[in-house]
Structures are given as structure tokens and as C-alpha cells.
Amino acid sequence: MKSSASTSSKRHCSGTLALQIKEKARAVGFDLVGITGAQSPQHTHEFQQWLASGFHGEMGYMAKNAEKRVDPSKILADVRSVVVVGLNYNTEDPGSSLLPTKREEGGIARYAWGARDYHDVLSEKLRQLASAIDECGGPETRSLWYVDTGPILERGLAQRAGIGFVGKHTNLISRQLGNWIFVGEVLTNLELPPDEPAREYCGACQRCADVCPTRAIVAPHQLDARLCISYLTIELKGAIPVELRSLIGDHVFGCDDCLEVCPWNRFAKLSPAREFQRREMPPLTEFLSWDEQRFRDFFRDTPIFRIKRHGFLRNVCVVLGNTGDASALPALERALADPEPLVREHAAWAIDQIQSRSLGIKSAV
Ligand code: B12
Structure with missing residues (x-):
């Protein structure tokens, strides 16, 4: 779990505490910072409804x-x-962007383009921020930091802290930066003055819901994760439901379709962070010949590592089944002998798709 407690015995602080903390957050490299109280996030009820509807799928x-x-x-x-x-x-x-040539490699979600996992990048910064908070607050101060994996409704808190608003696609949107932002937080026992919550600025726009290939945004601010391509290609451990495979298109890891169309991205600025810059990927068919060691060497430290070789090759097969031509068949046929049953099954599906397409037969699913 990406979180940690931090305590300090020093007691010295000058100036306004909240301002100092915000300055520190910027100094360690965060683009946005806001403060909110510790009461339950807004829309707690909606979260409970989301669970009750089973929208979390296998994310137990x-x-x-x-x-x-x-x-x-x-x-x-x-x-x-x-x-x-x-x-x-x-x-x-x-x-x-979304250079057509790059898409031949398959669509990898922007958050996973780089050579490092964002959890690690944010963890380093949050650790520094939490120590600074403890230092400023004195010996009784206790702080805990989280990024993503903690049991926290991060987006609800982020909106209440005023750093952005939760859009209809359920992602946090900054009016200064668009929606390409990671969120992290430090919980502290210091009483700090809260910022103004952000208002919602989606208006009548519903491009995100309209563009979603699987119609996963079932209502504004409500995502049925079981349909979301991000869930299907990252969180789902086993076989991808056959009826959803063709809708996955060329998304080999995660999906940004709903994020890409957000009009607020016209305010997006380029991040200088080297860790997140897109790195070159081999053609999809090449991955099918990679063994565990090769997979690990290439993806270690990246978000893709988490789904392991069998999860990634499962996705590669689906994408080749959707986009590949006869030239992908030899690699897929070799994958029929893969040690992982999950890969073998998805390779067989992909072969069937490509062959049906080349014969002009519309596949059953
Ligand atoms: C589970 C999870 C997923 C699941 C489910 C996503 C979902 N929408 O719930 C899946 C695997 C699908 C997923 C996908 C992605 N994820 Co994710 N995920 C999470 C996680 C761990 C929990 C989210 C959660 O609690 N979901 C339950 C729902 C109900 O909560 P919520 O969407 O946050 O809902 C709040 C608001 O939407 C609002 N709300 C709810 N209903 C309503 C109704 C109305 C009317 C209103 C006004 C508001 C409102 O209140 C809720 C509670 O505060 C968070 C980290 C965290 N701990 O929060 C990261 C997190 C949300 N993911 C993140 C990212 C980057 C992604 C992807 C972009 C990755 C990708 N490209 O593939 C996609 C985006 C897909 C999408 N449209 O959401 C970032 C989002 C950053 C941002 N700018 O918002 C987070 C915050 C991680 C991080 N620390 O940066 N994710």
C-alpha cells in the first residue's frame, strides 16, 4: 500500500501554517494543492449506491x-x-497527439506511458510533504499520506479542497490543467483553514459519456466499472467477457477515451516530468514472444508491471484480434502454446477474429 505515517519531534513554525504547507507542496513538485476538513466526503451516499449496484465488479x-x-x-x-x-x-x-502511427503499438493509457509508476513518483513527494507538515506542526503532529491505494475517496476530497471538480466522467478536472492529473493527500491532526470547494463546470457537455465505447458512464458521475475498458484491461484478473472484447478496440492497457474528449483539456499544460514521458514500445506481436524475465525487465517500475505478463498478453491478444491482420497470425499461433491458459484462450479468440475478418465472415461476437 502506498501510504506511510510520519511523526516529528521538532516544534518550530513561522508564518501561516497553511501557506507554508502549500508552498512546500509546490516546492516538492505538486502542481495543485488545497486543504479540506476531515468530515466525510461529499457524495458518500453515491459511493454506497455505486457499491450496492455492484459497479465495482471484482474490485473487492x-x-x-x-x-x-x-x-x-x-x-x-x-x-x-x-x-x-x-x-x-x-x-x-x-x-x-495520439499519433496514428503510435496507435499501431496499441493504446496505452497516458498515465502508463512513462518508465516509472506514478505511485512511486507521488510517494516520494508526499513523504517529503508529510515530514514538512509534521515539522511545521510540532511534536504532537501526526500525518498519514496516501496515493490511490488508500481507503480514501480521493476525488470527493479533492473537489472539496478546491483543486478541481469531479466531471461527468468521474475524473477530477482542473480548470487550469484539464484532467491529466494524479491525486494524493496527507491526512493530518493539524487544524488548518479549509479552502473553498470547487464548483462543477461540465454544464450540458456529455462528450465523455458519448465517446465511451462500452457505454460505461451509465449516468453523469456514475461509472459502471465492469464495463470500463480501464477495469477490463487492468483490474479484471481472468478472461475478458467475450461480448466486450471487440469493444476494447486497440486499448491494450487502460483507456483515456473519456478523458481525451474533455473540453477542459484546452487548458492542459505540458508536464516536464521525465518519468511520465512516453517511451518507445515494440510492435504488439513482439510481446507475445516475451518470457517472464523479458516482461519483467521491460515493465518493472511501470504501472503495466502490476497486471503481470499473462494479463498484458491477454490484452495484446484482444487488441490483435480487433485490429490485426494476417501478419499477426504466426505470433498468435505460437501463443496457442503459451504456458498461461489465459493467453492461449485469448490467442485462439484473436485468431478466429482475424480469420473471420479476412474471409469476410461476421464473427458471432
Ligand atoms: C477504483 C478506481 C478505478 C476503477 C473505478 C473508477 C471509478 N470511476 O470509480 C477503474 C479501474 C475503472 C479506474 C479507472 C481509471 N482510473 Co482509477 N481509481 C480508482 C480508485 C482506487 C477508487 C475510485 C473510487 O472510489 N470509485 C468509486 C466512485 C463512486 O468514486 P468516485 O468516482 O471517486 O466518486 C466520487 C465523485 O465521482 C463523486 N460523485 C459520485 N457520484 C456523484 C454524483 C453526482 C451528481 C456528483 C456531483 C458527484 C458524484 O463523489 C464520489 C465520492 O467522493 C481511485 C483512487 C482513490 N482512492 O480514490 C483511482 C483514481 C480515481 N483513478 C485514477 C485514474 C488516473 C484512472 C484512469 C484515468 C486510468 C486509465 N486511464 O485507465 C481511469 C479513469 C476511468 C474513469 N472514467 O473513472 C486517478 C484519477 C485522477 C483524476 N484526475 O480523477 C485516481 C484518483 C488515482 C490517483 N490517485 O490519481 N479507477
Whole structure:
């Protein structure tokens, strides 16, 4: 879990505490910072409804610690404030990018383009921020930091801390940076003055819902994760439901379709972070010949490592089945002998898709 406690014995602080903390957040490299109280996030009820509808699918961890997610004091008993931060990960101009040639490699979600996992990048910065908060607050100060994996409704808190608003696609949108931002937070027992919550600025726009290939945004601000391509290609451990495979298109890891069309991205700025810059990928068919070691050497330290070789090759097969031609068949046929049954099954499906397409037969699914 990407989180840690931090305590300090020093007691010295000058100037306004909240301002100092914000300055420190910027100094360690965060683009956005805001402060909110420790009460339950807004829309707690909607979160509970989301769980009750089963929209979390196989993400059992979302239901397991649901009471913690809606009450920060179940994480840090005497919590008084939450310092929420945002980090820009936009490394390419969304308007001019998504280079058609790059898409031949398959669509990898922007957050996973780089050589490092954002959890690690944010963890380093959050650790520094939490120590600074403890240092400023004095010996009684206790702080806990999280990025992503903690039992926290990060986006609800982020909106209340004023760093952005939750759009209809359910992602946090900054009016200064668009929606390419990671979120992290420090829970602290310091009483800090809260910032103004952000208002919602989606208006009548619903481009995100309209563009989603699987219609996963079932209502504004409501995502049925079981349909979301990000869930299907990252969180789902086993076979991808056959009826959804063709809708996955060329998304080999995650999906940014709903994020790309957001009009607020016209304010996106380029992130200088080297860790998130897009790195070269081999053609998809090449991955099928990679063994565990090769996969690990290439993807270690990146978000893709998490789904392991068999998860990634499962996705590669689906994308080749959707986009590949006869030239992909030899690699897929070799994958029929892969040690992983999951890969073998998806390779067989892909072969069937490509052959049906070349014969002009519309496949059953
Ligand atoms: C589970 C999860 C997923 C799941 C489910 C996503 C979802 N929408 O719930 C899946 C695997 C699908 C996923 C996908 C992605 N994820 Co994710 N994910 C999470 C995680 C761990 C929990 C999210 C959660 O609690 N979901 C439950 C729902 C109900 O909560 P919520 O969407 O946050 O809902 C809040 C608001 O939407 C609002 N709300 C709810 N209903 C309503 C109704 C109305 C009317 C209103 C006004 C508001 C409102 O209140 C809720 C509670 O505060 C968070 C980290 C975290 N701990 O929060 C990262 C996180 C949300 N993911 C992140 C990212 C980057 C992604 C992807 C972009 C990755 C990708 N490219 O593939 C996609 C985006 C897909 C999408 N459209 O959401 C970032 C988002 C950053 C941002 N700018 O928002 C987070 C915050 C991680 C991080 N620390 O940076 N993710």
C-alpha cells in the first residue's frame, strides 16, 4: 500500500501554517494543492449506491473497507484536515497527439506511458510533504499520506479542497490543467483553514459519456466499472467477457477515451516530468514472444508491471484480434502454446477474429 505515517519531534513554525504547507507542496513538485476538513466526503451516499449496484465488479477491496472510505477518522483517529495535491501528467499535447502511427503499438493509457509508476513518483513527494507538515506542526503532529491505494475517496476530497471538480466522467478536472492529473493527500491532526470547494463546470457537455465505447458512464458521475475498458484491461484478473472484447478496440492497457474528449483539456499544460514521458514500445506481436524475465525487465517500475505478463498478453491478444491482420497470425499461433491458459484462450479468440475478418465472415461476437 502506498501510504506511510510520519511523526516529528521538532516544534518550530513561522508564518501561516497553511501557506507554508502549500508552498512546500509546490516546492516538492505538486502542481495543485488545497486543504479540506476531515468530515466525510461529499457524495458518500453515491459511493454506497455505486457499491450496492455492484459497479465495482471484482474490485473487492472497494467494498471491504467501505466504512473507512467514507470516514477519514477511521484511518487517522484524530484527523482534522486533509491536504490534497495534484500532479500534472500530461506529457503530450492531446490535441495534436495520439499519433496514428503510435496507435499501431496499441493504446496505452497516458498515465502508463512513462518508465516509472506514478505511485512511486507521488510517494516520494508526499513523504517529503508529510515530514514538512509534521515539522511545521510540532511534536504532537501526526500525518498519514496516501496515493490511490488508500481507503480514501480521493476525488470527493479533492473537489472539496478546491483543486478541481469531479466531471461527468468521474475524473477530477482542473480548470487550469484539464484532467491529466494524479491525486494524493496527507491526512493530518493539524487544524488548518479549509479552502473553498470547487464548483462543477461540465454544464450540458456529455462528450465523455458519448465517446465511451462500452457505454460505461451509465449516468453523469456514475461509472459502471465492469464495463470500463480501464477495469477490463487492468483490474479484471481472468478472461475478458467475450461480448466486450471487440469493444476494447486497440486499448491494450487502460483507456483515456473519456478523458481525451474533455473540453477542459484546452487548458492542459505540458508536464516536464521525465518519468511520465512516453517511451518507445515494440510492435504488439513482439510481446507475445516475451518470457517472464523479458516482461519483467521491460515493465518493472511501470504501472503495466502490476497486471503481470499473462494479463498484458491477454490484452495484446484482444487488441490483435480487433485490429490485426494476417501478419499477426504466426505470433498468435505460437501463443496457442503459451504456458498461461489465459493467453492461449485469448490467442485462439484473436485468431478466429482475424480469420473471420479476412474471409469476410461476421464473427458471432
Ligand atoms: C477504483 C478506481 C478505478 C476503477 C473505478 C473508477 C471509478 N470511476 O470509480 C477503474 C479501474 C475503472 C479506474 C479507472 C481509471 N482510473 Co482509477 N481509481 C480508482 C480508485 C482506487 C477508487 C475510485 C473510487 O472510489 N470509485 C468509486 C466512485 C463512486 O468514486 P468516485 O468516482 O471517486 O466518486 C466520487 C465523485 O465521482 C463523486 N460523485 C459520485 N457520484 C456523484 C454524483 C453526482 C451528481 C456528483 C456531483 C458527484 C458524484 O463523489 C464520489 C465520492 O467522493 C481511485 C483512487 C482513490 N482512492 O480514490 C483511482 C483514481 C480515481 N483513478 C485514477 C485514474 C488516473 C484512472 C484512469 C484515468 C486510468 C486509465 N486511464 O485507465 C481511469 C479513469 C476511468 C474513469 N472514467 O473513472 C486517478 C484519477 C485522477 C483524476 N484526475 O480523477 C485516481 C484518483 C488515482 C490517483 N490517485 O490519481 N479507477
